[in-house]
Amino acid sequence: MRLTVSHVTRYRYATPIRQVVQSHRLTPSRFAGQRTLDWKVEVEGGRFSQPFTDGAGDTIRTMSMHGAVEAVDIHVTGTVDTVDLVGVLKDHRECIAPGVYLRTTRATRPDAALRKLAAKAVSGIPETARLDRAHAMAAAVADGIVYAPGETHAHTTAAEALALALGVCQDHTHALIACAVSVGIPGRYVSGYLFASADGVAHEASHAWAELHIEGLGWVGFDAANRCSPDERYIRLGSGIDSVAAAPIRGVSFGRANEDLDVTVAVTAVQQ
Template sequence: MIFTVSHVTTYRYEVPMRSAVQSLRLFPSRFDGQRTIHWDVAVEGGVRGGSFRDGAGDKVEGWSIRGPVTEVSISVSGQVETIDNAGVLRGHREVAHPLAYLRETTATWIDDSIAALAIEAAGDVTDPLSRAHRLSRAVSEAIAYTPGRTDAQTTAAEALALGEGVCQDHAHALIAAARSLGMPARYVSGYLHARDDGESHEASHAWAELHVAGIGWIGFDAANRCCPDANYIRLGSGLDAREAAPIKGVAQGAGEEALEVTVALDAVQQ
C-alpha cells in the first residue's frame, strides 16, 4: 500500500524560552517491508543540525531554535509504500546485538505479576515463535484497550494491575513479559492506518518487537491482537517508549508547556 503522512507537533510556552533543542526520530525505517517515496521533516524557525543512524538502524536528526521561543512547530510530510511481511523485520540493517534488549527500564520493570503472566502464557511450549504469540495474546486479554486511564508515566506493572491501558501500555507489558522469559524485546513507534472494521484509533501508534531465534525481529501489536502488516509504518525503536520517542527536546527557560499533535494518514494506492 502507499500512504501519505501529515504529522504536525506544536509546543507552546507560557513564557518565552531562551532557546530549544530537538532530537527527531521521525524517519521511516528502511527494510524489505517499507519504502520511502519522499519524506520531509522541518522545524519552523529552526536550524537543522547533524544526523546519524544509531545502533538500532534508526535515523536521528538534531535541530536548534534560537530564542526568544514562544512556539516550536515540527512538521512531517511524505509518502511511504508498505507490504505485508507478517510482522517480520527483514532487511533492516542494525548493529545492536539482540541481547542488549534484555535490559529492564522503569517502564518495563518485571514484577511478580508480569513474570507470572509470562510463565502461565508460555506453559510447556518451547517453540519461540509460538511462545511469542502466546505472550502477545495473554497481554491483549489482561489489558483492555481503554484510553484515558493511563498516562505517559504508567509502567507495565501498573497497567497490568489496572487491567486497562493504551497501545503504549500493551507494548510495555509485552516487552516486560518477553524479557522475563529471556526473550529480547523492544518498543516500536510508528503510524497505523484505519482498518476496514472502522474501529477508531490514533494514527500515531506503538507496538513491540520480539527477537525470535531462527527468524529475527517480529512485530506484535497486542493492542490490536495482530502482527504489523501493510497498514503500519515503522519509524524507530528503543528499550521503551521514552527511548523510542519520535521527538525529544529541551527548552531553556521556566514556564508551562502546552502540546498539540495532529496526524493524518491516508491510503492513496492499495
C-alpha cells in the same frame, strides 16, 4: 499499500524561552517492508544537523532554535509504500546485539504478576518454539489489559497497567516487553504510524508495538493492542528499550515557562 502521513506537533510557551534542542526520530525505517517515496520534517526557524544512523538503525536529526522562542511547530509530511511481511523486520541494518534488549527499565520491569502472566501463557510450549511463545504472550497481554484511552498516562509502568487491567498501545507494548524478557526473549518498543485497526475501524494514527527477537527469524513485530503483527497498514519509525527511548521527539528547553503540547496525526491510503 501507499500511505500518506501528515503529523503536526505544536509546542506553545506561556513566556518566551531562550533555547530549544530536540532529537527527532521522525524518518521511516529502511527495511524490506517499506519504501519512502517522499518525506519532509520542517520547523519554521529551526536549525537541523546532518542526519545520522544510530546503532539500532534509526535515522536521527537534531533540531535547535535560539532566541526568544514562543512556539515550536514541527510538520511531518510524506508518502510511504508498504508491504506485508507478517511482522518480520527483514533487511533492516543495525549493530546492537539482541541481548542488549534483555535489560529492563522502570516502564518494562516485570513484577510478580507480569512474570506469572508470561509463565502461564507459555506453559506447555517448548522453549525452542519462541515464535509460538511470543504469540501466546501477546494474546495474554491483550486479554489482561483492555484498550481504554485516558485511564493511564505517559509514565504508567507495565506493572501498573496490568494491575489496572486498562491501558493503551504504550501499556500493551511495555507489558509485552516485560513478559518476553521475563522468559529470556529480547524485546523492544517501536514507534510509528497505523492506518487502521485490525477490524478496519479508524485508529489513533500515532502508534506503538513491540518487537521480540526470535532466533532464526530476527526481530518480529507484535501489536498486542490490535491482536496482530504489523502489516502493510503500519509505518515504522524507530525503536528503543521503552517508550522514552523510542520517542519520535525528545528534547530540552532552556528557560522557565509552562509548556502546552498539541499533536495531530493523519494517515491515509492513496489509490495507486
